[in-house]
Amino acid sequence: MDSYEYCVVDAFAAQPFTGNPAGVVLHADGLSDEQMRQIAAEINASETTFVLPPTQDQAAVRFRWFSPMQEVNMCGHATLAGVHALLEAGRFVTEMREPGAILPIETQAGVLTARTYQQDQPDRQCVIWLDLVRPRLTRKSINQAKLAGLLGTQFEVLDVTRPPQITQDDDLIVSVKGYAELLTMQPRFAELAEFCRQNGIRGVCTTTTATLAATMVAQSRFFAPAVGIDEDPVTGSVHGPLAVYLIENGAVSADRDEVYMECVQAKPGVQGRAGLVRIVATRRDEGQYDVRIGGECVTTLKGQVVSMP
Numbered sequence: 001m002d003s004y005e006y007c008v009v010d011a012f013a014a015q016p017f018t019g020n021p022a023g024v025v026l027h028a029d030g031l032s033d034e035q036m037r038q039i040a041a042e043i044n045a046s047e048t049t050f051v052l053p054p055t056q057d058q059a060a061v062r063f064r065w066f067s068p069m070q071e072v073n074m075c076g077h078a079t080l081a082g083v084h085a086l087l088e089a090g091r092f093v094t095e096m097r098e099p100g101a102i103l104p105i106e107t108q109a110g111v112l113t114a115r116t117y118q119q120d121q122p123d124r125q126c127v128i129w130l131d132l133v134r135p136r137l138t139r140k141s142i143n144q145a146k147l148a149g150l151l152g153t154q155f156e157v158l159d160v161t162r163p164p165q166i167t168q169d170d171d172l173i174v175s176v177k178g179y180a181e182l183l184t185m186q187p188r189f190a191e192l193a194e195f196c197r198q199n200g201i202r203g204v205c206t207t208t209t210a211t212l213a214a215t216m217v218a219q220s221r222f223f224a225p226a227v228g229i230d231e232d233p234v235t236g237s238v239h240g241p242l243a244v245y246l247i248e249n250g251a252v253s254a255d256r257d258e259v260y261m262e263c264v265q266a267k268p269g270v271q272g273r274a275g276l277v278r279i280v281a282t283r284r285d286e287g288q289y290d291v292r293i294g295g296e297c298v299t300t301l302k303g304q305v306v307s308m309p
Helices: 033-043 076-088 144-150 179-183 189-198 239-248
Strands: 004-011 020-025 048-052 061-066 103-107 110-117 127-131 171-175 203-208 218-224 229-232 258-267 273-283 289-295 297-305
Touching: 004 033, 004 076, 020 033, 020 076, 033 048, 033 061, 048 076, 061 076, 076 103, 076 110, 076 127, 076 289, 076 297, 127 273, 144 189, 171 239, 179 203, 179 218, 189 203, 189 218, 203 239, 218 239, 239 258, 239 273, 239 289
Parallel strands: 020 048, 061 103, 171 203, 218 258
Antiparallel strands: 004 020, 004 297, 048 061, 103 110, 110 127, 127 289, 203 218, 218 229, 258 273, 273 289
16 A cells, blocks of 8 residues: 655744644645544544645645544644745745745635745744734634633633624634633533533634733634644634734734734643744725734654554
């Protein structure tokens, strides 16, 4: 049988074993959907990117993402990891060195575009930027007291002045008053998973602007037990909508058409992983926002899948 090379890449990480790990299979041709899911379950990162030839003329490459349980429509950190692995393998390196060059990626969420920015420090990895689809946020009517209990906290901890909103990826953004309250949450994952399934929620992003560093706009945690991820260290896709949520709720000054912010997502209690997400939100005339997320990546593991059913 054919063997398949894979690697594990820490995304939104300047150092190994920080940020959010994602598996990457660079040559996934010939794998069935079930085989991709099985490989993702074996790698056991929150998501694994499978790199395939594009089926659309406007794309240079195609990504599919699988959690250990199922295929997902959108994953930001695994996209950055996939781009990093491609460049490290020598693919698209020449093209991406051109000023203003982008890498168009075919996905189930549409054609995404990635680009690189070389930092001033020569020993630092380049920042990979990913243009996301325009966020669509809507109010979500839920029992906040019940949700607070399932998150392992009290209703009084939630910041009701910034009501919960749900993204186009069915992620619920919930604002919390304090930093300590955010970090001490201990969700009841089985019950939270059932609550999310009943309410059409993929995951819950809890966030606060009460950060420890003045340069950081927000700190967040992300729980998605309904899709097999109790807590995700750094969820890229939710940070585009999160930026718009913070701007629209007055947490971030929007006196400029383009707003740059940095957010930290942490995973207390499970290896203490944290990662830095850079976000640029650009307001358009019609009131919508174009969003771009960025981060560094580090490869930590490489191997081969040598046995498949």
